[in-house]
Amino acid sequence: MTEWVEKNKAHFNEAASTYNAKFSKTILQIIDKIQARRDWIGVDWIEDSSEDSENSNSSAANPSAGNEGKTVKLLDYACGTGLISRAFAPYVSQCIGVDISESMVNEYNAGATNQGIAEDEMHAVVGDLIAPTPSATLSGAKFEGFDIAAVGMGWHHFENPLLAAHRLADRLKVGGVLFIIDFLPFDDPKSAQAQAHSHGASHHHAHEEGKGKHSENEEISHQAVRFITHFGFSEDEMMKVFESAGVGGGFEYMTLGEGTVFKHSGQDMKRSVFMARGTKL
Ligand SMILES: C[S@@+](CC[C@H](N)C(=O)[O-])C[C@H]1O[C@@H](n2cnc3c(N)ncnc32)[C@H](O)[C@@H]1O
Known part of the structure; x- marks a missing residue:
């Protein structure tokens, strides 16, 4: 593990227990924005049946007839406490989170358990896909053939985003989607x-x-x-990264409205956020 990754891990281990409370409003805003744009993201989602049920945000916990036997597998990379998994849970059959911080992974898994979601539907593990050799914990069929690999607000923490794109693309099935949500240049x-x-x-x-x-x-x-290693990513940069990693099919990039508020030391900081998506060819 590089010194950079060690530092990130230590930082997020410390931040984990208060992360959800500290960013609760922002997390909800981002989940809303992602869900509202799920057609644009372009995965063949499981139809959401949770609108008929008040108590579940997991599709697998509440399958509708049309979804019988359908699987949609999400890799939530740099998952943290699970923002991306929460956003996509109604439309996928399985969420697999991966993060370098064991405390973030514990928060993610505690959140899933508290919502009564089974481990085979939503579970995170500690691992690093961007290391020179990806963690052994991330080998095997469970960690391959994803319909979507997504990184929420983690891209600017990676030492080598291009390598990250290649490693995530490797884990997608052909036709699978790489989805990134992160900051515009600042x-x-x-x-x-x-x-x-x-x-x-x-x-x-x-x-x-x-x-x-x-x-x-x-x-x-x-x-x-x-x-953080990078101060945001332009459309051009992201397009080159997606194309280089073989996930440039139907590449699209959109900016999200007025900007999202992030809190640092109790202060509000507004940053503009983008979403990018591309299909593995
Ligand atoms: C700002 S948090 C975002 C967490 C979550 N995706 C969200 O949107 O709330 C960034 C996360 O990236 C993780 N991270 C940083 N570098 C990583 C790496 N090389 N591999 C996996 N996770 C990493 C951190 O541990 C942290 O949980």
């Missing part, structure tokens, strides 16, 4: 501040956020950049 807060300091100019980034005192903003910015 300024590196560290370099924006360094520039402002060295030129004695106004603190552009801090003022742009428009919230809190200068020192707090500095703290927030440093926290935000400590565990």
Whole structure:
């Protein structure tokens, strides 16, 4: 494991127990946005029958007649506490989460258990697909032939996003979809501040956020950049990555509205979010 991955893992192990509470509003907003665009994502989903049932968000827990025997397998990579799995659960038969942080994986599995979802329908394991050699825990038929591989807000944490795309593409069946949701390009807060300091100019980034005192903003910015490798991804960058990994079929990229609010140290920071999808050829 590289030093970078170790740092990310330690950070998310510490963040795991409060992650859902801290980001509850944002998580719900993103789930809504994803579900509203599921036709655009373009997987042959299981028809959602949960609208007839008030107590389940798992399709396999409540199959409708038309879905008999149909399987749709989701790989929720960098799953965290399970945002992506929650978004897709009504439309797939199985969610498999993978994350480098054991505490995130524990949160994911506790969430599934608390909702009464069986392990063969929703379960996460610790593993790293982007390591020079993918973790042995991720070998075998269970971790292959996915209909969709998705990464929610994890892309900017990867040391090598291109390698990630290739490794995820390997796990898709032909016709399967790679789906990414992450940030549009934004300024590196560290370099924006360094520039402002060295030129004695106004603190552009801090003022742009428009919230809190200068020192707090500095703290927030440093926290935000400590565990990320990339400051967002443009459509062109994403298209090249998808094409290189062999998942460029029907590539599409859309930005989501006004921007989504993320909290850092109690402060709101608005970032624009994109979704990208492509089919394995
Ligand atoms: C911001 S969280 C997003 C979690 C979840 N997908 C969501 O949308 O709420 C980023 C996650 O990426 C995981 N992560 C970072 N690097 C990873 C890697 N190389 N392989 C797998 N997971 C990784 C972290 O442990 C963390 O759970």
